Amino acid sequence: MDLLKYFIYSITLVLMTSLTSFAQDDEDLYVQKEVKEPLQLKGIKFGVNVGRFSDFQFKPDRRSYEASFDINLSNKWFGVVEGGFSEVNFSRTIKISETETDEQTNTYSYQSDGTFIKVGFDKNMLKKFPSDYLGIGLRLGWSSFSHTANNINLDLDNWGNVTLPEMQKSYNAYWIEASFGVKGEIFKNVYLGWAGLVRIQFRGGKDSNFQAYDIPGFGNGNKSLHLAANYYIYYQIPFNRDK
Amino acid sequence: MKNIIYIFVLLISVITISCGDGECNLNTDSLLTGTFSVEDSTLKADLFLDSLSVYSTEWLDTINKWNLEENASFEFSLSPNDTITEVIVASKATTELDTLTFRYQNEVVFLSTECGFVVNFKIDTLISTYHLIDSISLVNDEITSEENGLIKIFYL
Numbered sequence: 001m002d003l004l005k006y007f008i009y010s011i012t013l014v015l016m017t018s019l020t021s022f023a024q025d026d027e028d029l030y031v032q033k034e035v036k037e038p039l040q041l042k043g044i045k046f047g048v049n050v051g052r053f054s055d056f057q058f059k060p061d062r063r064s065y066e067a068s069f070d071i072n073l074s075n076k077w078f079g080v081v082e083g084g085f086s087e088v089n090f091s092r093t094i095k096i097s098e099t100e101t102d103e104q105t106n107t108y109s110y111q112s113d114g115t116f117i118k119v120g121f122d123k124n125m126l127k128k129f130p131s132d133y134l135g136i137g138l139r140l141g142w143s144s145f146s147h148t149a150n151n152i153n154l155d156l157d158n159w160g161n162v163t164l165p166e167m168q169k170s171y172n173a174y175w176i177e178a179s180f181g182v183k184g185e186i187f188k189n190v191y192l193g194w195a196g197l198v199r200i201q202f203r204g205g206k207d208s209n210f211q212a213y214d215i216p217g218f219g220n221g222n223k224s225l226h227l228a229a230n231y232y233i234y235y236q237i238p239f240n241r242d243k
Numbered sequence: 244m245k246n247i248i249y250i251f252v253l254l255i256s257v258i259t260i261s262c263g264d265g266e267c268n269l270n271t272d273s274l275l276t277g278t279f280s281v282e283d284s285t286l287k288a289d290l291f292l293d294s295l296s297v298y299s300t301e302w303l304d305t306i307n308k309w310n311l312e313e314n315a316s317f318e319f320s321l322s323p324n325d326t327i328t329e330v331i332v333a334s335k336a337t338t339e340l341d342t343l344t345f346r347y348q349n350e351v352v353f354l355s356t357e358c359g360f361v362v363n364f365k366i367d368t369l370i371s372t373y374h375l376i377d378s379i380s381l382v383n384d385e386i387t388s389e390e391n392g393l394i395k396i397f398y399l
Contacts, residue, residue: 108359209351
């Protein structure tokens with residue numbers, strides 16, 4: 001008898017649980033869809049890549065500057081244009097061999113300069129803190145630059161010190177850049193942000209004889225895949241800001 | 244949230260700044276290897292093979308091959324500023340000289356910032372006189388910093 005009671009109780013419990021679930025599903029059918037608001041201009045942001053200023057201390061051979069301009073649409077989508085300038089200037093002395101009485105060295109000087117521009121968008125994935133940003137972005141990058149090597153001296157066993165003629169070439173390079181980053185409003189309308197970047201070069205900028213040391217805006221010319229980071233300070237001119 | 248951001252910025256900065264240039268670990272010499280081979284060591288080559296010299300009028304030094312053994316070799320670079328290099332093979336035992344004339348193309352290659360520039364060569368023609376030399380063979384006409392070119396010089 002106890003067994004029968006237990007069986008009925010179990011069946012009742014299972015049925016009630018199922019009915020409750022069905023009722024829940026039925027309610028879901030009537031949940032109102034989120035109404036999409038039209039995109040609204042929330043601000044125009046100007047930024048400077050402050051990470052580039054570390055070159056003064058840590059890469060004295062290089063000077064590069066980068067600035068950003070973006071259009072904030074409802075704190076969700078950002079149309080972005082970034083551009084800058086880069087120049088490299090250094091001389092190298094390379095020890096080839098060394099004996100007690102003699103040392104063989106090759107030398108050269110290298111200069112490059114060029115500009116770059118990147119156009120794309122950012123997508124903010126934050127919903128809770130709409131004035132801040134945590135999201136992903138995509139850019140199309142283009143760089144135009146030239147580089148020169150001169151004072152190329154080779155110390156050869158048979159020929160002694162040989163000076164080679166100056167080399168000079170100009171290039172265009174194109175790449176795609178994906179980013180993941182954050183921007184926080186540290187003061188009113190002033191933002192600090194960083195982003196991790198993956199750049200993939202897909203056209204130009206390659207030369208089997210005279211490969212560029214640095215492609216402005218892209219990085220090391222020897223690699224087609226480049227990982228980088230940027231650090232920006234922005235000022236936003238607000239429009240239609242929520243009270 | 245903002246503390247996490249700042250710490251991450253600091254870490255990324257340190258990682259980025261740590262990436263510096265290193266030393267050159269690549270070979271920067273583009274050399275042509277020549278080998279001397281004797282087809283029959285009992286013949287007249289015996290007279291001069293142990294006292295061979297290789298030189299050019301433009302070189303600083305002469306390559307001397309005393310006590311030459313079979314398949315002994317020497318290495319030199321073609322002129323990086325020219326497309327013709329003449330090399331003379333002489334023997335102390337005789338006044339007869341042989342001249343090897345190389346006609347080639349050269350290209351300057353930027354290996355890397357650490358290693359600088361090298362000159363690679365592609366030999367188009369090799370001409371020789373045959374006073375002491377019996378024959379020559381251009382085995383590898385591409386001379387790069389990664390792989391030497393190769394000529395074989397045969398004596399009877």
